[in-house]
Amino acid sequence: MDTPRNLKYTNSHEWVRVEGKQVVVGITDFAQDQLSDLTYVELPTVGDSFSGQEEVAVVESVKAASDVYAPISGTITAVNNGLLDRPELINTDPYGEGWLFKMLPDDATELESLMDADQYDQSMPDEE
């Protein structure tokens, strides 16, 4: 699995890229792979506010539906409308053209609680 070094990660398999005062959020290579070919995306509305771990978006493949969660608290500043016509970009380029939304964090220090690439790679399933 591809895990870019310069991103932050959540245990619900979102990635976060800091871009000035904003963050860009998408789902990881692992996440897109579990869902198979995505066919539909439900995105939030610009201006909506979410708390950390709140459901923000839904991604669906032919046979699966999965929620996407806010990695931190903040306000939506942009959504990737290109995905509405081409949800498959999440599969082909999860860390690039497949980004989902941008947020303005309420408190940028919340970012420190996210995992770095090594921690994400080492995060093991919560099972025996």
Add this chain to the structure above:
Amino acid sequence: MAFALFFPDPLPYVEGLRLQEALHAARVADRIPDTVLFLQHCPVITLGRRGRSNHLLAREDQLRARGIDLFEASRGGDVTYHGPGQVVMYPIIRLGREGSGSHGYLHNLEEVAIGTCAAFGVEAWRREGKNGAWTAAGKIAAIGFKIQRWVTLHGMSFNVEAGLGGFELIVPCGLAGEPVASLRSLLGEATPSIVQVAGAMADRFEAVTGRVLERIPCRDPLPDVLAAALNPA
């Protein structure tokens, strides 16, 4: 360590849903280990999130008159039918980064269906662009699931007996002109029992997902950890 619960009698769809949701909440909170339900449903037609009502060939009142319920389910996928004679498998499992296989959860479910067919001498395969498991007589297993907090809900149904008449009232999975198969339509008198098929599915599930299932017939008392999750005081 994971549990497999086997229910001998058909469950109404809502009851199965309630059970799944209780187990899901408990699994998300780490109060229980991964748990897989094996059951049959009372006759019901369910529409997935993308299910189109034009894939439904009868009105709701006509369905009810035939004793078939109708539900809109939160799972992915299109319309399908469940009823006695079909084994439904609902894994409530955390999808971890280890042991999930390189092909993802959908592939694993398909693998369980194909392996279950093989266990009874039936050849089954995937079809490019069409999910599920296919045989010479048509589609034998249908898949639709949801992932919430990275714990799965819903899953797969596998047709054992023929005469699953509810399929005639829908365009299964939105695929027009595709026949629905069952082990009965392929094996005739050699068809295994529902219990045998559920057991074979559990075997394949263990092999494909690398989990060991402690098997519990649900007439027996549940293990404490599950009972507490299912019957919160």
